[in-house]
Amino acid sequence: MSKGRLIPQFLACTVKYNGITERIVTPVKLCQAFDPNNPPSPPHQLHEVSALWDTGATKSVITEATALALNLTPVGTARISHAGGMSSSDTYLVNFILPNNVGISGVLVSTCHDTVGNFGAIIGMDIICKGDFSLTNVGNQTCMSFRFPSIGTIDYVEEANRITRITLGSKVGRNAPCPCGSGKKYKKCCGQ
Numbered sequence: 001m002s003k004g005r006l007i008p009q010f011l012a013c014t015v016k017y018n019g020i021t022e023r024i025v026t027p028v029k030l031c032q033a034f035d036p037n038n039p040p041s042p043p044h045q046l047h048e049v050s051a052l053w054d055t056g057a058t059k060s061v062i063t064e065a066t067a068l069a070l071n072l073t074p075v076g077t078a079r080i081s082h083a084g085g086m087s088s089s090d091t092y093l094v095n096f097i098l099p100n101n102v103g104i105s106g107v108l109v110s111t112c113h114d115t116v117g118n119f120g121a122i123i124g125m126d127i128i129c130k131g132d133f134s135l136t137n138v139g140n141q142t143c144m145s146f147r148f149p150s151i152g153t154i155d156y157v158e159e160a161n162r163i164t165r166i167t168l169g170s171k172v173g174r175n176a177p178c179p180c181g182s183g184k185k186y187k188k189c190c191g192q
Helices: 062-068 156-167
Strands: 011-018 026-031 047-053 059-061 076-082 085-098 100-112 119-121 130-136 140-147
Touching: 011 100, 026 119, 047 062, 059 062, 062 100, 085 119, 100 140, 119 140
Parallel strands: 047 119, 059 100
Antiparallel strands: 011 140, 026 047, 026 085, 059 119, 076 085, 085 100, 130 140
16 A cells, blocks of 8 residues: 555546637536436436536526426426526436536436527536536636536635745745645755
């Protein structure tokens, strides 16, 4: 057994866009909910649609056409608040398979009209908050990255402060932790 720190296991997906995008839309596969540790035989039908990532949506949503394509049975109803006001909607339990096979199981979704956009699902904060979500725009290229489950804080203020300390040449002891955040001693990292 090797020595070292334990690295948490997670799944991740990254999607890059040429240019700066105004909407994060990715492919997603959906199916009727099941426990991934006890998959059904035969497997549930998968339905692939485009999904809009929406940090303004509290819950994830599928279109009525997506629910119909999956032959889902409602598990309840919910009162939904949206841009057009309030309405009632059937609810369903589904599994989401995001890009790179990042699976989120047992998501309670409601439905929206098929005319809301060119997508079959909306990924809301109920999924986004289960992981770590980052959106960057470097070199005129938008990059969205998501890992599940959440394993650590992404803090750009902390990163800026750390870089500033390094840039300003603050004295760091050779045996002190490296200010770059690697977890190594300064002498084995940036102090070489």
